[in-house]
Each structure stands twice: as structure tokens, then as C-alpha cells.
Amino acid sequence: MSAITPPPFASRSLPRLEAREKVTGRIEYTHHLKLPGMLHGKIFRSTMPHAKIKSIDTTAAAALPGVYQVVTIDDIRKVIPNPYYGPAFHDQPILADGKVRFAGEPVAVVLAFDKKIAEEAAGLITAEYEELPAVFDEIEAMTAKVLVHDELKPAATFADLKYLKGKKGTNIALDYQLRRGDTEAAFARAEHVFEHTFRSQQVMHVPMEPFVSVADWQDGHLTLHTASQGPSFVRIEIARLLGLPENKVRVKVPYLGGGFGGKLYIKLEALVTALSMVAERPVKISLTMDEQFFMVTRHPCHFTIKSGLDASGKIIARHCEVIWNGGAYADIGPRVTQKAGFTSAGPYDIDNVTINSYAVYTNRPPCGALRGFGAPQTAWAYECHTDMIADALKMDRVEFRRKNMLREGRPQASGTPLRDAEIERAMDHVLDRMNWSAPFDRGSGNIKRGRGIGIGFKGITSPTTSVAIVNLNADGSCALYIGTVDMGQGSDTVMAQIAAQVLNLDPASIKVIHPDTDVTPYDMGTLGSRSTFHMGNAVRIAAEDAKQKIEVLARELGLPQGANLPLVDMMKQKYGMQAGNIIGTGTYLADYEKPDAQGQTTKGTPFWGVGAAGAEVEIDIETGAIKVTKLVNVADVGVALNPKAVQQQLSGAGIMQLGFTLTENMVFRDGQLTNGSLADYKIPTLLDMPKSFINEHVPNAYDAHGPFGAKGGGESTTIALSPAIGNAVADALGIRIYDLPITPEAIFRAMQEAKGAPLEEDA
Amino acid sequence: MAALEIAEPEKLDDAYTMLGTEEGSIRPMGGGTALMLMMKAQLFKPSKLVSLRKIEALTGFSLSVDASHIRIGAMTTFSELEQSPMIAQHLPVVTQTMKTLANVRVRNVATVGGNLAHGDPHLDLPPVWSALGASVRIVGVDGERVVPAEELFLGYYETVLAQGELIADISVPVRPGWRFFYAKVTTRAEHDWPALGLCVGVRAEGEVIADVSLVLSAAVDKPTRLKSAEAALRGVALSDAALAMAADAALAEVHIEGDGRGSAAYKQQLLRVHLGRAIKHVMQGSASA
Numbered sequence A: 001m002s003a004i005t006p007p008p009f010a011s012r013s014l015p016r017l018e019a020r021e022k023v024t025g026r027i028e029y030t031h032h033l034k035l036p037g038m039l040h041g042k043i044f045r046s047t048m049p050h051a052k053i054k055s056i057d058t059t060a061a062a063a064l065p066g067v068y069q070v071v072t073i074d075d076i077r078k079v080i081p082n083p084y085y086g087p088a089f090h091d092q093p094i095l096a097d098g099k100v101r102f103a104g105e106p107v108a109v110v111l112a113f114d115k116k117i118a119e120e121a122a123g124l125i126t127a128e129y130e131e132l133p134a135v136f137d138e139i140e141a142m143t144a145k146v147l148v149h150d151e152l153k154p155a156a157t158f159a160d161l162k163y164l165k166g167k168k169g170t171n172i173a174l175d176y177q178l179r180r181g182d183t184e185a186a187f188a189r190a191e192h193v194f195e196h197t198f199r200s201q202q203v204m205h206v207p208m209e210p211f212v213s214v215a216d217w218q219d220g221h222l223t224l225h226t227a228s229q230g231p232s233f234v235r236i237e238i239a240r241l242l243g244l245p246e247n248k249v250r251v252k253v254p255y256l257g258g259g260f261g262g263k264l265y266i267k268l269e270a271l272v273t274a275l276s277m278v279a280e281r282p283v284k285i286s287l288t289m290d291e292q293f294f295m296v297t298r299h300p301c302h303f304t305i306k307s308g309l310d311a312s313g314k315i316i317a318r319h320c321e322v323i324w325n326g327g328a329y330a331d332i333g334p335r336v337t338q339k340a341g342f343t344s345a346g347p348y349d350i351d352n353v354t355i356n357s358y359a360v361y362t363n364r365p366p367c368g369a370l371r372g373f374g375a376p377q378t379a380w381a382y383e384c385h386t387d388m389i390a391d392a393l394k395m396d397r398v399e400f401r402r403k404n405m406l407r408e409g410r411p412q413a414s415g416t417p418l419r420d421a422e423i424e425r426a427m428d429h430v431l432d433r434m435n436w437s438a439p440f441d442r443g444s445g446n447i448k449r450g451r452g453i454g455i456g457f458k459g460i461t462s463p464t465t466s467v468a469i470v471n472l473n474a475d476g477s478c479a480l481y482i483g484t485v486d487m488g489q490g491s492d493t494v495m496a497q498i499a500a501q502v503l504n505l506d507p508a509s510i511k512v513i514h515p516d517t518d519v520t521p522y523d524m525g526t527l528g529s530r531s532t533f534h535m536g537n538a539v540r541i542a543a544e545d546a547k548q549k550i551e552v553l554a555r556e557l558g559l560p561q562g563a564n565l566p567l568v569d570m571m572k573q574k575y576g577m578q579a580g581n582i583i584g585t586g587t588y589l590a591d592y593e594k595p596d597a598q599g600q601t602t603k604g605t606p607f608w609g610v611g612a613a614g615a616e617v618e619i620d621i622e623t624g625a626i627k628v629t630k631l632v633n634v635a636d637v638g639v640a641l642n643p644k645a646v647q648q649q650l651s652g653a654g655i656m657q658l659g660f661t662l663t664e665n666m667v668f669r670d671g672q673l674t675n676g677s678l679a680d681y682k683i684p685t686l687l688d689m690p691k692s693f694i695n696e697h698v699p700n701a702y703d704a705h706g707p708f709g710a711k712g713g714g715e716s717t718t719i720a721l722s723p724a725i726g727n728a729v730a731d732a733l734g735i736r737i738y739d740l741p742i743t744p745e746a747i748f749r750a751m752q753e754a755k756g757a758p759l760e761e762d763a
Numbered sequence B: 001m002a003a004l005e006i007a008e009p010e011k012l013d014d015a016y017t018m019l020g021t022e023e024g025s026i027r028p029m030g031g032g033t034a035l036m037l038m039m040k041a042q043l044f045k046p047s048k049l050v051s052l053r054k055i056e057a058l059t060g061f062s063l064s065v066d067a068s069h070i071r072i073g074a075m076t077t078f079s080e081l082e083q084s085p086m087i088a089q090h091l092p093v094v095t096q097t098m099k100t101l102a103n104v105r106v107r108n109v110a111t112v113g114g115n116l117a118h119g120d121p122h123l124d125l126p127p128v129w130s131a132l133g134a135s136v137r138i139v140g141v142d143g144e145r146v147v148p149a150e151e152l153f154l155g156y157y158e159t160v161l162a163q164g165e166l167i168a169d170i171s172v173p174v175r176p177g178w179r180f181f182y183a184k185v186t187t188r189a190e191h192d193w194p195a196l197g198l199c200v201g202v203r204a205e206g207e208v209i210a211d212v213s214l215v216l217s218a219a220v221d222k223p224t225r226l227k228s229a230e231a232a233l234r235g236v237a238l239s240d241a242a243l244a245m246a247a248d249a250a251l252a253e254v255h256i257e258g259d260g261r262g263s264a265a266y267k268q269q270l271l272r273v274h275l276g277r278a279i280k281h282v283m284q285g286s287a288s289a
């Protein structure tokens, strides 16, 4: 195990290895890839949210000069007899199969050598539908007669979902339950009971590089070039679809222009594979920015939280009813439902907890993982709820948190004890940066000012595995073979730093080999803040293995201890010339124990992601216009191996969540997305940044199980930001906003409502 | 987007010939920024675009010898206006409006003529030209005509221009003693299309609003002069009561539409608040004008 004092590189903000190549426009992206004889595919999409397909007329499209072929599910079935895929449920057809389940679903694809012709031809396809009643709201879907799927089809890979197989007559894909203590009895003896409901809206990842994949099917084996966060999963799932061994499917991933959880599992890969098999040519599909809204999004969430407190202000019971609107296909939603459900009672020490968390199908675009894996939606509820309770009990909002806070060693709702999780220090750091104890200007005239904080945490997907190979060439130069995808977070650099630390090399001299499943070993995926911890450990182990092999070699050669002969000389002695390799391997699987039927386990997460936030807002009470004038994000990342890269992760996650809090919202009318372009779906720009924007990690934190004390930090600052702003708004106005996003109109409406003069709604 | 032809005539007559008089798939192009968006969304599929960039008669902008008005050629780009000291001196509200209009890349190519001809009620400049009392010179095979900027618009994306007609230039009066301000009210992100655009001009005599010009856009289907509100304010001393009356008059005379940037009821509130604020702002003389 590593020493408690951070190693020397830990304070080094090494510039990214690929920085020069990126800014000079030379870096490799899938978008640049062209293969000889390659066809471009353009998707024709459903205009109906829920309908039977009566017919698809492709004649005009097929007749357009330059069109190679128009493909529907009937063609695909000839090459893939059971064309359904998905990470948790095999519920998604490669193209619509007799039915469409959301407006925007792929129905057919035009193939052409010229992308523009494919596009034009796709506009000539028509489809006839028999419209079916649809369901869009998650609460309605819980009990609706309208069924999105006739039958549940859980994937065999997840043993814990087996009980759902073949279930009919429901839109509930998964019901996660956690039971701790005796919640009912505790509510019965509680002095105070509070219940509130909060909602989060549907939003999208908006990676600057839209989805893109290329498939090349030849002689019974497949090569995929794809902008994916999880090449190993892609290989396993595609091999399953095709009935091939894994070594017949090769998945290559260059750099990504952002992923944020969207580019996980199977996205375009199944479609381009099928198309390449049908056309017997390489096929590429690159989505437009606007089409991304129909690929994968973030779950709208409806969360009713109820707490019982004793007379002293201690929370003794909590009931969480969390409903996730998963859209038309499950994607990884059932896992979001479980993992975010698991921490939905918040970072508080509560003896009696009941959690019900439901993944629900609706006729909306599918929802999956997005930076935080559901934790931001739950924290929006539990941290607003925290302030509301403190206010009602006339307790100080900070002291109320301290009184109830979950502390080191104490069991969280699942029974897993808190370990190396700096919740209180993160909060204190926020308070310090907010100058919390100084007098606060509450504004004047039509401007009211307020401030608020939030704290939150998340568990990390488990059990997951990472494998790394360290290869030392005969000249002593080093290459690192890993499946971690560098999508902008700087993983190449940090992994090189870890290997360099063990092997005493210059990290900038290490070559990181990018994911290529023919070359790089297995990794679960670049997701859920897991890479620095899991892959970082695998790299450390692999480097230590290589180091040990060098020591063995030195002994073999009879070198005196501490001779420190350069590797190249040792290799020459051993092989008679500059030849051979030293190969170190490392596999890391975090300690895990499956929860019991009550959701209880002592090892539910390999580490805890911890975030705290503070916000100051200014509100124009005549219009509801809101400005976040100060925003503080603090995360516990253990030891920051590359402080600069960490800081960028914290601020990046913060900006993203700021958009999800104030501006971003996928608006639907009768199941049709009405603002599916960046002109109308507003992500924050530089002009929306708070004047004071502070992003820091908790100093001197240490995760005993992480590589050199480090843990992940890519999501932590998404968790507590929304409630910090919601609480600041309430602090300014004395009015609570329950639904995200907090728009000026939402604020103004809430103010009018409070005055008893509600604003009229549009018809 | 399918392939298309782009012609670049150097003479107006050639442009008229190319455009013809039948509505169809041939259109003039200024900076092409609005056309490109419509083409990407497949709302418009041109067979041919007639670029106006080589026609000298449509370029340039200058102050008249008597300094009474400024002529701005249709092909003048936004950046040219934004960076002009002459415009900053005589039409400071135009310089002010440019700062939050689109972005540098768009402003470098978007043209005054294309902007007017587009007829999108969310654009920032049409209410400004209207409030300033600009007139638009329209040319075509049958000769030319001049229409006030505020009469150019018939409705949502609709103008009085016929196929084959071109905007040649606009003439903007220089109005000594007046101060103008354009309020671009965004509600979703700082940088956005306006939920409400409001151009306000006043000629103040002390505390009295001697004359006033008010044009509303974005919340309505075309830039619309708030005549009753103007009447309510003309000759009146500035007071909160006067502003409230003007706001009531404005709300009574226009039909406000809700959209993704705000419901109708909310936009009414925005109009009420921002009308008052904009007038106070120009009366205090701290306006851009």
C-alpha cells in the first residue's frame, strides 16, 4: 500500500500529453475517419411518439441518383435475426420494428457514398402510422393502461434483474428497494414530520462531438471505429448480437470530444454494424447536433421525500419515493435507478430509512447515464428539503446539517460505512469561500439577494474491473495499454503520471495506447468517476509488476543491489542485443458485497464521491430575472494527482450543472420535442458564468484504497449545485422553487402565486 | 443540404433577370446567415442563390452633406456599422444593439438588407430602424419605391417585398435632441433570442417627455409601434404613474404571443417593467444615445 504522505508528483499539474496535438488540430477523432468504399448513413426518424408502423415508402428515396440502398428492420433481420440490444434490457430494436415508441426514433436509413445525397433521400421517405395512445409523464406511466413495451426483457448479464423476465402489463422496468430500521415506527414517534416533492427536467449531454461510429464488416469479423466511452462493453454486446466470439469483434476508440455518460454502452454501434453487414461495405453514421436529442438524455425525476425528526432536530426517519422517467428504452436507466436510489436519503445519519426507486418507461427519448448518474436529481430534493426542515424548526441551516451529518465510520442507509469521505470538510471549505460568517448584503430596490449551500454524495458503480498492461521496451521506453477513453478529462496524462511514479520515469515520455480491443485489455468503461480509482489502481499494479520483473532480472544477471543499471544495458546482457520486453500486468476489482433483499450491504461502493456547493444569487423581483453572482464548488477527490486537471473537472461539471439548474430543458408538446436545437435549448455560455466562480478540492484528503490516495472527481461538483442555488433563491425571496430549471418565469410565477395572484398559463 | 448554384452578378439589372418575378427556389443572398439556417433545417431548398456582394450600388454608408440623415447600403455588414465612429456618434443606439446581436462571426457577414428582408420578428435591428424612423428604398425591374421601415413588415416572416425586388439601402434620420435605447430582454440564457425587444426614443425637455418613439418586437408577430403608449407619454412629465399608464396602454394595444422564451402573461409583465425602465433610462440621459 502506498505511503500516507502524497508522492512528489501529486502536486504536479502536468500539462496534458495531447495538448499540442489538440490545439493544432492534428488529433485523431472518429469524425475524420474515411475508409475506402465507405457509405454514409442518414437516419429517417419517426414523427409519432407511439404508433404502429403501417408502411414505409422508400421508393422515392431509393430512386434518387446516388443512393446505394435504403434499409429497414426487415433487411436487418436477415443478418441479425434478433435485432434487440441494450445494457440492462434487450428492449431496443436496431431500427423501429413494427412500432415506434418515441418521436425521433430511427425508422429507416439511407446509404449513399455522398453524405448530402443520403440526407436528401432521407427527406423523401414517408411512413404511414396508426397512432396509439401515448404516455409521457412518469407518474401517469406508473399506473397507465398505455404500455410502452408488452413485456420486460432484462439482459442476462445482470443476474439481479432476472426476476423481471417476461413480466407483462407494466411500465415499471425496475423497482429498487432499500429498507433500514423500522421507518414506520420511527415516523410514529417523530415530533415533526415534513414531506415535499421535487422534480427535475429532461436534459441532454450536448457533447461538442456528436455521436459517430463506423463499422467495417469483412469475412465474418468486424471492426468498429467509434466515439465510445466503453469499448469493452461494445465488443461484448456486439459479439452477443452477432453470435461471435469476442476476438472476432474489434473496437477502436480515438480521442472523444466529450461524452458525459452519453457515449456509453451501445449507441450507434449496433446500427452501423447491421448496415455494414447488409451493404457489405464500411458504413459511417455521424449525427448532427440536433439529432443527439434523440439518442440519449438525462432522466426527469419525481422525488417525494418525507422526514421524521425528534424534538432535538435529529432526523430519525426518512422515506424516499423516487420515480425516474426512463423514456422509451431502458438503456442504463435501471442502474441509475438503483445507484442513485441507494444514496437518495442524502449524506445524513438516519437510523430508519425506506427507499423506493422506480425506472419507468414512457414515450419520450431514452434516458441513461449523465454525469452524476442520478445523484444530482436526488440531491436537488434532499438538500432543498434539508433547508426547509431547518427553517421550519428555526434551526441554523449549517448547524442542522452538522447535527445530522453522516460521519466517518457510520453506516449509510445501505449499511455501508462511510470511509474517507470528507463531507463536513467539504462543507466547511464552501462556507469559508462564501465568507459565510461575514454580514451579507440582502440587496435593495427591486433586487433581492440570497445565499445557500448544499452537500451531497454518491456511490460508485460496483463491482467493476479494470486491466492494464505496462510494456517496457528494450531501450527502457514505456507504453501503457489501457481501455480508458480520454474524452477531455485528461485520463491519459494522469495514468502516465501513475505509471511514471512507480517506475521513476518522466510521465511525458510514456506513450498511452488508446483503446483497441484487439490490443488493449478489458475495462468496464470510462464512467461514473471510476477511472482514476479503478484503472489508476490497475496501472499502479501493472507498473509494480513490471518493476518487480526488472528486479528479478537484475538478480538473474547477478547485479549487486542498488546497481541501478539502465534497463537497456540489462536487456543487452540478458538477450545479447537490444531485444525483448518487460511486461507488467495489473487487474483491479474493488471489494464489493451484493446487497441483500433489504438493499443492505457492508461493501456497497468502492469509494464515496463527495461534493458541496455554495451560491449567491440576485433576483429582480419585478421580472424574476436571476443572476448567480457567486458559485463555490468543492469536491473531495482524495489526493489530486493532477491538480489542474482536477480543477478543470470540477469547474466543467459545475458549469454543466449550472445549465441543468437554470437554462436547459427539453420541452415537449404531445411527445414532440419543440426545442431540439442549440438555438432553443440553451446551454450556458461564458456570459452566464458567475462573476465569482470558485472550484476547489478539499485539501489534504486521502482515500486509502485509491492509487496514491486519489479517487474520482469527474461528477462530484454536479451533485449539490442545484439545491445550493434553489436554497439561495428561497433565502432571497422566502419562496421555494420545487421544479428545475429555475427560470426567471418560474420564479416570477412562484412570487405571484405566493401573493395570491397567479399568472395565467398559455393555452 | 444538396448542391446549389451561387451567382454573383455585378449589376442590379442582371440580378433582376436572375431572380425573375415568380416565387420559387431562387432567392437573393446577403450574408447568407439566415438562408443557411433555413437550408440546414430543410425549410428552404434553393436551386440558385443570387449573391449581392458584387453589386456596388448596394454597398457603403455615409452621412448626408447636411448631416440630416445617414444612407446605409443593403450590403453593409453589421461589423462595419459596429466599428464605425460616425455611426457611434450619430446613431449610438445601433452601436449599442450590435454588442449583443449574434456573435462576431455572424456580424462579420450578416447584412442590413438581409436582416430587414428576412422578416423574422425576433431580430434586434428592425425595431431600432423603425423607432428611428428609417425608410427603406426598394428597387426592382419596375423601378423603385420607398417605404418606412415599420411598414416593411406584414407579419411573421412576411414583408412587402415581391419576388425580384431588392432592398437597396435605408435612410436613417439623424435626430438631434433625441435619445434612443434598445432593450433586449432575454430569459433563458444571457445570450439568446429576445423574449422581448423594445426600442425606446425620447426627446426630453427637462422632466417632460416632449416626444417619444416606441417600437416593440419579438413578443409580437412583427415590429409594432406602440401608438397609444406614445400618446399617453407625449408631453407628460416623467412619473411612475405616467409610466404605469403608458404600460397599460401598450398592453391594451398589442396582442402578445407566448413562446419558448416566455408565456404571454409573463411577457406582458416584462413589457410593463422594461417599458418603464427603458424610458427612465433614456430620460436620465445615461442611455446609449
Ligand SMILES: Cc1cc2nc3c(=O)[nH]c(=O)nc-3n(C[C@H](O)[C@H](O)[C@H](O)COP(=O)(O)OP(=O)(O)OC[C@H]3O[C@@H](n4cnc5c(N)ncnc54)[C@H](O)[C@@H]3O)c2cc1C
Binding pocket: B027, B028, B029, B030, B031, B032, B033, B034, B035, B036, B037, B052, B074, B075, B100, B101, B102, B103, B106, B109, B110, B111, B112, B113, B114, B115, B116, B117, B118, B122, B123, B124, B125, B161, B165, B166, B167, B168, B192, B193
Ligand atoms: C448563430 C446566429 C445567431 C444569431 N443571433 C441573432 C441575434 O442575437 N439577434 C438578431 O437580431 N439576429 C441574430 N441572428 C440572425 C441574423 O441577424 C440574421 O441571420 C441576419 O441579419 C440575416 O442577414 P444576412 O445578410 O445574412 O441575410 P441572408 O441570409 O443573406 O438573407 C436573409 C433573407 O433576406 C433575403 N435578402 C437578403 N438580402 C436582400 C436584399 N438586399 N434585398 C431583398 N432581400 C434580401 C434573402 O433572400 C433571405 O430571404 C443570428 C443568426 C445566427 C446564424
